[in-house]
Amino acid sequence: MIPHCLLLENENTKQVVEILKEIGYTFERVNDFEDIAQKLDEGKFHFLIFHVNDLENKIEQKKLSEFTTDFPHTLIILITDTSQWDLTASLLKRHSVYDFIQTPVDLDHLKFTLDRSFQYLLTKLKSQFINDAENNLYKRMVEIFDWKKSISNKENENIAADIIHQMNINLFQGSGIGTLMSVVSILISKSKLDQDEKSYSIQKPVMDLLSENYEAAKSMFDSMSISQSIIDDEELVTKKLSPSKLLPIIEKEIEILTEALSIKNQKVNFSQMPISASGKKIRLDETKLSYVIREVLINAIKYSKEKDIIYLIFFQKENFLELKVINPAYQNDDGSTGIPEKFESFVFEPFFRISSVVDDSYAKFEHFRFGLGLPLVKKIMDQHQANVQIYNIENNFRNENTKDICLTIRFPLFDEEK
Structure with missing residues (x-):
């Protein structure tokens, strides 16, 4: 995942802008210290970067401490020089900033x-959520399911409980293999041998049910094949095309x-590509x-309600x-709403679910299953060297005092070759 940065821009940080562009990190800028809190509140940033000279007095230093309290998942990186080392050391000691970079910036x-x-x-977010009893299992699972190789047989027993749980949810709840087995059982018990004892007659409703669940099971196996191909694919995407x-x-x-x-009765509204x-x-x-696109749309459809509108907006x-x-x-x-903050990074982990309820209505449209949807989305975006995040935002579309779920994908932009 590419870190997303918020930069307080001035003469002292212009060099940082160029470096961030060169290394391909995504970033946004503010021009005034007073605008930082609002910007942090509007979006999700991994880093806040600014120069020590912007902390001219105790007021700015107090606000800095408020940032660390109000936005604990945003690390503050300070650009400094030897003339301000006393202030820099003090801020580090008080944990108002996480790290520093000394000028000239390399x-x-x-x-x-x-x-x-x-x-x-990332480690901090995970350690806050996972208790000590689960920590060893979780780390072992991440080591195994690191997208660099398929799960080997000798490692399976370590995460067998998690896999079996997910297989039980996906294979045997709703249509698919579970219902298919039930229908086959009905088929065997209800089919009638004709007088010549050369063929069986099957009632049409039973045959219809068999056909329907055969298709559902086939769709499930197709999704397994696609998922496996994504898991085993380590190639970075190098092809560059127009965003259009x-x-x-x-x-x-x-x-x-x-x-x-x-x-x-839902709708999807999407914007055109920005002229810029x-x-x-x-x-x-x-x-x-x-x-x-299929996976993020299916997720939005599943977790929305009657007559809701889903928006796809480019910036x-x-x-x-x-x-x-x-x-x-x-x-x-x-009792939580949408994507709780403590789950924002975990929804991209294999097998993680906020809810264990399976909505079977959308199974035939899905490419990914088994709790692998968003992890595979992240894998693909990593191959594009792009960033993906999901979080709650304040509702700005429906004129109601509610929240929305916002999944954000950021593609680094390149100039067309002349």
């Missing part, structure tokens, strides 16, 4: 610092999902991106193209 040093800090952040190529992919997937949308993105390119594999910001998929957030079984 590309390799900046990248190393951000990469190291990002790994700390995303539009026909989205249009095709919406058309395919017409029946799924009709189940709850013309003349740019993104890394784009059409087949893999179609899997991503061009700084050095990246942003696609936001937005749908209403509703209360979960545990």
Whole structure:
């Protein structure tokens, strides 16, 4: 995953802008210290970066401490120099900032610092959620399911309980193998041997049920094949195409999902490509991106309600193209709403589910199953060297005091070759 940064821009940080562009990290800018809190509140950033000279007095330093309290999942990186070392050391000691970079800023040093800090952040988020009793199992599971190889037989016993649980949910709840087995049982018991004892007669309702669940089971095995191909594929996407190529992919997937949308009378509205993105390119594999669009749309459809509208909105910001998929957030079984903050990174982990309830209505449209949908989305976006996040946002579309779920994909932009 590519870290997403918020940069307080001034003369002292202009060099950082160019380096962030060069190393391909996505970022947004603010020009005033007073605007930082609002920007952090509007989006999700892994890092806040600014120069020590922006902390001119105790007021800014107090606000800095408030940032660390109000936005604990955003690490503060300070650009500093030897003349301000006393202040820098004090901020580090008080944990107001996580790390610092000394001027003149070096590309390799900046990248190393951000990469190291990002790994700390991910580890911190995981350790906050997973208790000690589960920690060893979780780490072992991540080691095994690291997308670099298929799960080997000798390792299976370590995560057997998790896999069996997911197989039970996906294979034997709703239509598919479970119902198919039941229908076969009915077929055997209800079919009648004719007088010549050369053939059996089958009632039409039983045959219809058998055909329906055969198709569901076949769809499940097809999804297994696609998932396996994604898991085993380690190639980075290098092909660069115009961002406009995303539009026909989205249009095709919406058309395919017409029946799924009709189940709850839902609609999908999507914006056109920003004019500012013309003349740019993104890394784009059409087949893999179609899997991503299908999965994020199916998720939005599943977790939305009757007559809800799902929005797909493009933005061009700084050095990246942003696609936001937005749908209403509703209360979960545990009383939380949408994607609780503590789960924002875990929904991209294999086998993780906020709810264990399977909505069978959409099974035939899905490419990915077994709790692997968003993990495989993340895998594909990693291959595009792009970023994907999911989180709750304040509702700005429906004029109601509610929240929405926002899945955000950020593609680094490249200039077209002349």
